[in-house]
Amino acid sequence: MTARFRVTVPASTANLGPGFDTFGMALALYDLVEVEVTDAGLAVEVVDAGAGSVDEVPTDETHLVVKALRRTCEHLGVRPDGLRLRCHNRIPHARGLGSSAAAVVSGVAAGYALAGAEPDSAALQLAAEFEGHADNAAASLFGGFVLAWCTGGAFRAERLVPHPSIRPVLAVPRERSATAVTRGLLPAKVPHADAAFTAGRAALAVHAMTSRPELLLEATEDRLHQDYRASAYPASAALVGELRQHGVAAAISGAGPSVLALTTGGVLPAEVAADGFEVVGIPVDLGGVRVE
Structure with missing residues (x-):
């Protein structure tokens, strides 16, 4: 199990006008989560957006990064004894810039890192299930311009490269x-x-x-x-x-x-x-x- 690492996840914008719950695009504005495996327990520190406000960003098992990380670890069969997270929240909250999806994606990516595995097709499914649609999550996972959809409960996405002049x-x-x-x-x-x-x-x-x-x-x-x-x-x-x-x-x-x-x-x-x-x-x- 990887003992210490850092996850960097981009913000995202969704819809882009007509692509409701379908279009997403990753933006070069990043949250950073430092993860360390410890002997026991959970410690979460929040920096920048949401710092000092327990009502806004919890520092326990209800933290969105922690919830996504736990869900991914369960999926991958990984059980860390303890975790210490330091979350640098640079994506503004509740502004339509995918802060929730970024938190979920960082947790999913952290779970895969703990398992020593690369994210696979299940990573998008794990991330998208938290919000019920995959546009923001797919953008933060893959970067670029994404087209997201759901078939029979299975979330999928295709990544495209936006024109360089945009x-x-x-x-x-x-x-x-x-x-x-x-x-x-x-x-x-x-x-x-x-x-x-x-x-x-x-x-x-x-x-x-x-x-x-x-x-x-x-x-x-x-x-x-x-x-x-x-x-x-x-x-x-x-x-x-x-x-x-x-x-x-x-x-x-x-x-x-x-x-x-x-x-x-x-x-x-x-x-x-x-x-x-x-x-x-x-x-x-x-x-x-x-x-x-």
């Missing part, structure tokens, strides 16, 4: 959002015309993301989820609208409230005011989770 820019507000809340705003049914429109845009988005980035503005149009959830993040919805009016392929990142802009220049138009947002260019991560 330079994501994030606008991250102070406000937070909860996936459970935003999902509650979605209707049970949508008009057939809207479903067909969004399906067409999702198909176009795969082509635009990988080969024709000049089509991204049209390819990121959505009628399936963003308008229904706009009341949960009005400032973010307004910023998406303004960016799109200026020709920028913008969308809500995951469950929000962060805004993703798929640019080729790495900056937002000067005439677009992003007051209340931290605007930062973050490259695509192409490698996914790694253990050292």
Whole structure:
């Protein structure tokens, strides 16, 4: 059993407009988890995001990294006597940047490392089961641009390489959002015309993301989820609208409230005011989770 190692896991953005619960992309913003096998017991230290707030990030068996690690160890038949974890949380929580999925993926990767094994097809299944969809988890596992789906309870994903000219820019507000809340705003049914429109845009988005980035503005149009959830993040919805009016392929990142802009220049138009947002260019991560 590996006694000491470090897991680095990228943030992710999901949906990218029309690809609800299907599209994900890894971002070069990383959580870091240091893992050490000890004689007995569990010790968890949280640094950066969530530090000093037991209500926000627990330091016991309910910690998401620990839960995913335990589940993976059970799957692999590994039983460490004790563990010490030091979690450097650099991915902002509850901002639509895949912080929960990153925690789960780091736990899964740590479990495989403890077993001295490389992640296999079961790793995605173990990670995706925590959230019920694989878009963020697959992005953090594999890096790049991912297409995720589920067949008969089995989660699968394909990794694609985004066009090298795409330079994501994030606008991250102070406000937070909860996936459970935003999902509650979605209707049970949508008009057939809207479903067909969004399906067409999702198909176009795969082509635009990988080969024709000049089509991204049209390819990121959505009628399936963003308008229904706009009341949960009005400032973010307004910023998406303004960016799109200026020709920028913008969308809500995951469950929000962060805004993703798929640019080729790495900056937002000067005439677009992003007051209340931290605007930062973050490259695509192409490698996914790694253990050292």
